[in-house]
Amino acid sequence: MIAIKLFGVMRDIVGKPMLDIDEQVTTVAALKEVVEQKYPKAKALNSLLVAVNSEYAADEQTITATDEVALIPPVSGG
Amino acid sequence: MIAIKLFGVMRDIVGKPMLDIDEQVTTVAALKEVVEQKYPKAKALNSLLVAVNSEYAADEQTITATDEVALIPPVSGG
Amino acid sequence: MDYSIQITEKPLVPEVAIQAVSTPNAGAVNVFVGTVRNATSGKKVVQLEFEAYEPMATKELVKIVEQAFRQWPLQKVVVCHRTGVLAIGEVPVVIAVATAHRKAGFQACEFIIDTLKQTVPIWKKEKYEDGEVWVAAHP
């Protein structure tokens, strides 16, 4: 299981601050696919990135259960 | 007679804050010539401009005794 | 590299950042102050809310500021970003950059705010009289 931190619009879409993914996902790309299947509204966003251990992660990066994983919808700080 | 306001290094060169020019000068160019003859150190400056009625004046601009005239050595504000 | 990065719920005071970067070696301080506008795209904004993913936001800010130090001859940099609920006129962000010569300060300060807005995981929700929206989320 991977516990995923949610922020901003993603927290609103999912309805809670953490999302547990039980499916067997081992890469960033697979994780995004699962999320977008479960929450079609995520596909309508301008972008959806994944951070692994608080660094932006490329699609092919692997994820393990001990990583800190977060979904990063379009940022709008400043 | 034209009374000329002096600032910065020009006040130091002349040794006082005002300079009275008795010579018959009717243009900015003529005034600069008189000043540079009287005070050769003025020629060593990076630049020496003339303001008439608190506006930068071109060489050919005429000067009368009622104008407010100032010598403007290189500025260095900010 | 002499810098400080702060993500805080407390009100930001630009003068504090200016004082913090001012050194006897610096001749110029460039400061960017973001303020909460009362309208965007013609819609009246009543309140803003900022949320940050820490420590990733801090990490990303460190990257940006260190990149700026490599790119320009800087002396001191302070970046402060506020989180939580802000009223109109309040300050979400202050960036202060001290340099010996001013051109580098303008360029580095603009680089920092431009890049902050692109990469730092902070999110802004605008609240209107009739609803709210996460800025930039949707096309």
Add this chain to the structure above:
Amino acid sequence: MDYSIQITEKPLVPEVAIQAVSTPNAGAVNVFVGTVRNATSGKKVVQLEFEAYEPMATKELVKIVEQAFRQWPLQKVVVCHRTGVLAIGEVPVVIAVATAHRKAGFQACEFIIDTLKQTVPIWKKEKYEDGEVWVAAHP
């Protein structure tokens, strides 16, 4: 054109200028703060003195600021220049520019300080331990 220009012997406080330009319509304030450096060209500076030719300095500043308003969409501008004797670390100049969008603010603020240094009749004398010099006077 909403601006204020001030040439004063009193200490400058950047926060006052920032407050003065901040409006609910502005989203960005760019500020340039000049400070007295402790050295120029490797020579130790102990004090600075600024002298202005008023009202010409004010007139020239008005021209610069109005030119900036014509060139960029600005909301409010404050320019303050100090005269008299300043110690190391004190502030000779503060320029604050409020805009709806930040890019114009950076550009206008840099234009104002660059042009100020070229055209406004203000003179700076640097005092060293062993003498003094009017800056920029000689090649």
